[in-house]
Structures are given as structure tokens and as C-alpha cells.
Amino acid sequence: MIWICATCAVETAVAPQPPSLCAICEDDRQWVPADGQIWTSVAELASSGTRIVTHEIEPGLLGLRAEPRVGIGQCGMVARTPSGTVLFDPPGYIDDAAVARVQAFGRPLAIAVSHPHMYGVMTQWAEALDVPIHVPRADEFWPRRRERIQWYDDSHVIAPGLTLYRVGGHFAGSAVLEWSLGAAGYGVLLAGDAIFPNPDHATVSFLRSYPNRLPLSGTVALRIADRVAALSFDRLYNNFGNVVLRNAKEVVYASARRHAEWCNGEHDDETW
Numbered sequence: 001m002i003w004i005c006a007t008c009a010v011e012t013a014v015a016p017q018p019p020s021l022c023a024i025c026e027d028d029r030q031w032v033p034a035d036g037q038i039w040t041s042v043a044e045l046a047s048s049g050t051r052i053v054t055h056e057i058e059p060g061l062l063g064l065r066a067e068p069r070v071g072i073g074q075c076g077m078v079a080r081t082p083s084g085t086v087l088f089d090p091p092g093y094i095d096d097a098a099v100a101r102v103q104a105f106g107r108p109l110a111i112a113v114s115h116p117h118m119y120g121v122m123t124q125w126a127e128a129l130d131v132p133i134h135v136p137r138a139d140e141f142w143p144r145r146r147e148r149i150q151w152y153d154d155s156h157v158i159a160p161g162l163t164l165y166r167v168g169g170h171f172a173g174s175a176v177l178e179w180s181l182g183a184a185g186y187g188v189l190l191a192g193d194a195i196f197p198n199p200d201h202a203t204v205s206f207l208r209s210y211p212n213r214l215p216l217s218g219t220v221a222l223r224i225a226d227r228v229a230a231l232s233f234d235r236l237y238n239n240f241g242n243v244v245l246r247n248a249k250e251v252v253y254a255s256a257r258r259h260a261e262w263c264n265g266e267h268d269d270e271t272w
């Protein structure tokens, strides 16, 4: 049986009993419920009425969300090119209707993940779609079920217009997907948690932990902005569908400078 952590929705290896702990939730970037670790499974979630709802976020980009929410509750995204599609950050749930919807949207080429919190039930999706999963080697420690994983180092071209880049930060293997046909050809970056759009729609954040609110250094924020400066995008989505609609590259750089100023103490005079 494959178990799913109820808090992060990441699957385990096949085992008769679940592990005592979820290493992903025990890590300082996540959290374990006060009442202790809880495990579930696709079958248990199905019996309680869980399903995947889909909606087209923009032309060629399909969003997938588990309802009711499973785990962290990410919006998986399927990005389409003429060669085929990639499913980025798959949900922690899968059903036949969602698999059929993804197959009808375009020819599946691969699954890719932004970081371990977003692994969901990636190997079950990979088997259903008959595709590989691309994971940065820097995060080799984290996948609990490794069927179909193909490791890459700093970047990987899935197909023309679909390229993965490891940017680091939140996790050493944090990765983004450059989808160059998105935003009407101006380019889209699917950024996971590596670069997080804020509610003001004008800035982004760079954190080691989002639930526990721990920032990265200014040096790392600027390094991430530098790493994506060479990529082709004008719009940026995170793993929940939060978006910087346009001029995203400039927003990322200005936000990294602001982050560095605050983390380096340049505005300490405003705090007292």
C-alpha cells in the first residue's frame, strides 16, 4: 500500500504500515499536527468523496486541485506546447476523471516538481500517464517512492518551450518551469515556492519556510533573481495559482533587492 501524509500529501514507498514520522513534515520548513502524524491513502480519500477539479488558468495552462483540499493544497498545473504537456507539482490525489482530462488536454510528456512539499502522489500520476518524473539531484534525499524518477542537475529541457531550472533557495533543489508559449508568447514561469507572489500583486517573497515564516538571506534572494533573469517570461505563477500578471522579471528583481535591503539591516532605522 502507498500511504499519503495528511499534512503535506506526499506519498510513501509501498509498505504494509506507514512510517512513524513524515520526514518532510518533521523538517523545519513544515509542521506536524499537535495531535501527531496522520496518514491516509488515495482509496481512503476517494471513499470520503475527494475529487480533482480542473480549470483552464489561461490558454494552454490547466489547473488541477483536490477538493476538499488534500495536504498543502497546491494547484498542479499542466502546461501545453505543440510537442506535448508537462504536469508540474501534481496534487496529492489522483482519480480516473482527472487522468482523462490531462490526457485530453495534450500528449503527456513528463511530470516535474518544484520541491519536496509538492511531490504529492507523483509516482501514481507518472504511472497513470506513463511518463517520467524529473527531480533535481540536489533533492535526492527526499522522494519516498522513486519509481520513474529521472534526476537532473541544473536544468533539463523537456521539450521545446518547456525547460526546468534548479534555482535553489527554499530547497537546494527548488526548481522552476519556463513555459515560453505562456502569457500569449511573452512567457510564463511556474515558480513553485522558490518565488512567491504576494497579495499586493506587485512584489514576491523568498522564504526558507512559508508556514513557519523564515526568510532566506538577501544574498540568496538576489542569486535567485539573477538565475531567472536569463529566462524568458513576463508572467509568474506559484504553486497555489498566485500570479504576477506582467513584468514579472522586473518584479522579481525589485523584490529581491527589497528583500536584501531588509534582511541586511538597511532599514533598521524604521523599526524603532
Ligand SMILES: [Zn+2]
Pocket (backbone or CB within 6 Å): 005, 006, 007, 008, 009, 010, 022, 023, 024, 025
Ligand atoms: Zn508530511
